[in-house]
Amino acid sequence: MKITPISGFPEYLPAERIVEQHFLDIIRETFELHGFPSIETRAVEPVDRLLGKGGDADKEIYGVSRLAGDETADAELGLHFDLTVPFARYVLENAGHLAFPFRRHQVQKVWRGERPQEGRYREFTQADIDVVDVGELAPHFEAELPLVMAEVFSRLPIGQMVIQVNNRKIPEGFYLGIGVTDVIGTLRIVDKLDKIGPARVADLLVESGLTREQADQCLALAAIRTEDLSFADRVRELGVSHPVLDEGLDALSRVISSGMANAPGALVADLRIARGLDYYTGTVYETQLVGHEAWGSFCSGGRYDSLASDGKTTYPGVGISIGVSRLLGLLLGHQMLRASRSTPACVLVAVNDEESRPTSTRVATALRARGIPCEVAPKPAKFGKQIRYAERRGIPYVWFPGAGVAADGAGDRPGDQVKDIRSGEQVDADASTWAPPAEDLHPQILRSEA
């Protein structure tokens, strides 16, 4: 049977997976520091739920059914294409067991039958945080969530990430203020700015019924981007006023001023950001890696007035999601990151001969008891060959049982030695006390600007 990769389903070699694990560890650790417990949802949802939510009717859903299927009575199932639809269902299903406002993080794979391309996969990992409440959701959560993500990014070995924030009430109020009533239609056209440029957007707006002057005003609004609160003055300079616009400006000012106080430089007000036209109702977020803006957004989200609803109760929420696979795929694909070794093992314990393997195993056990990952050599080959075994995997130390000078007193077993195979330095060592430098204990993630 011929073996070929399946397009859109990436797999990593062990050293790449170490980079991925490092990212996932930092993401989880930061989410937990901010008090977001983890949940996981099943991979499948009923297809009618997948089709009914999430806005885009063209999500390419993977259906799932037993090959030996005989359960015509069962609901048709599909793999989830994001973590928001399953989370909304989980909240409704478990509302009686959850304490609200309910915070959670969720890091799982999702599947989309899209056309694969650079940074676009059919199976990929997302890392989400959301806060959901019953009936009403306090606005300060819209300021809190991007700060959590800013902390994640500051701890990852990547360049500077900038979270661009807008509030949907700003374009909405502004459009109403200049007499444009088709807010969604207008937003949908302005949202094409990155793709087709301002001249073409202006034409499309005029085609849709706006005056040339209204179109120019829409473009002027979308061009405002500030790192501080001056965006509000710049909007007011356009001479438009509307109560919904004021609401939006106040809300965005609260988010940006919290960013300035807690994570200077991490958040900018960018009035072009629209996102998820059908479900976001307040703050919206997108995130770019500085210097790689063309790669698009790696972390997006916003506020929903109705994340979930069971007909009687409505659950508003706010959430942000990191596209982990997209980010990693691009960073690894452009050789911008690598792991210092392809195994967690820090030490290879050499084996003198097969009979003395138990001695080597005892050394390994002593090292592991103090948290030092290690491996016993697979064969009692010549030491040069055992060193090459370590070298090929990037294991920095090789331990030689009995290679040292015998201690004083007759009958004592000779001591051990350990060699740093990078420098060649070999020293006496005792497995009950020796420790590597902290930076060698676990694989390092090394960065190089491509």
Place this chain on the structure above:
Amino acid sequence: MKITPISGFPEYLPAERIVEQHFLDIIRETFELHGFPSIETRAVEPVDRLLGKGGDADKEIYGVSRLAGDETADAELGLHFDLTVPFARYVLENAGHLAFPFRRHQVQKVWRGERPQEGRYREFTQADIDVVDVGELAPHFEAELPLVMAEVFSRLPIGQMVIQVNNRKIPEGFYLGIGVTDVIGTLRIVDKLDKIGPARVADLLVESGLTREQADQCLALAAIRTEDLSFADRVRELGVSHPVLDEGLDALSRVISSGMANAPGALVADLRIARGLDYYTGTVYETQLVGHEAWGSFCSGGRYDSLASDGKTTYPGVGISIGVSRLLGLLLGHQMLRASRSTPACVLVAVNDEESRPTSTRVATALRARGIPCEVAPKPAKFGKQIRYAERRGIPYVWFPGAGVAADGAGDRPGDQVKDIRSGEQVDADASTWAPPAEDLHPQILRSEA
């Protein structure tokens, strides 16, 4: 749309998920201490590969296809039902990039369309370690792998796990030695011992063509179970000899004696264990939780002479797999484990009024900078209500900014206080120096024998 759980697809509440995370953390940490790097494989494999390997033709495979399917040219895909078939494919696909002997661990979900029942799921997590080599695999790996699992179990908050070990060459050589040539057929009947008992097994063996004496000998062999090396003498007392039997006894002696030296009590020789009749060729493992033997095996595996083959090269391997979801489902289902709280947050920082939220956020930031997970209260409610918010989630500490006595000197902001809401004790505290007792920093996993 009515919301109902999908049978066989379990989901956890946040507190249960904390128990699962604890298990997965210990499993990964132990695997890494033993030098097993992680890999993950895609969730899908070509259906013909899933059907062709793994032995059981009756694995209930879930097929996967795009609802908007138009790719008739693409291979038919299915969700993997274990991690061995994907690993074997991964080894063949990446052989040129891997260093052999290749060790890896893999912790992922798998899917089987089986009839759901207690401890049997349609979506569940397995945690595997394997070592695979090219052409030949050194036998010491068969002794090493169960020691890794024994260390995992010793660090989990569960009762005693006993790994039962056998070597397939023992029954094979023994059967040949008493003149029984249908080894697989005989093993298949003896394998029913747990289900139908010795009398019925003896009858079936006689029906299959064995003499009553041969049948009794088979049962006598299967009854041997020892914690030390005496199993070999007990086999020899049965008066049977065959070179393959001797090979098997020597191999099993090496595994058990390594267990006695490195993990006393964790391994037993149990000559009844057969497992995976079609593919295991040497050592085989099963694992029982002492006192809950009826729950069956939680950790099984063995040696394959041909884990994978591309026609030219054969890759022998040895592997063991923990059924994480099965184990957790039973322990949680029988209330034998619980988490001390439903959130990672150790501290809730109270909010005096909405205007002073930034003060509370600064406290939280200072605590997080020193690794203390915390959350800022959602509302500036009465303190009693904020304390109840913490209580409901099991958060042990509530922090009150400015509740302390003002420091000396005019204009100083009053200091903070922190309350242990379990004891009610409230003391002065400084966010840049205060730390909880170590056992409160992260949720504890609490055990109760059911």
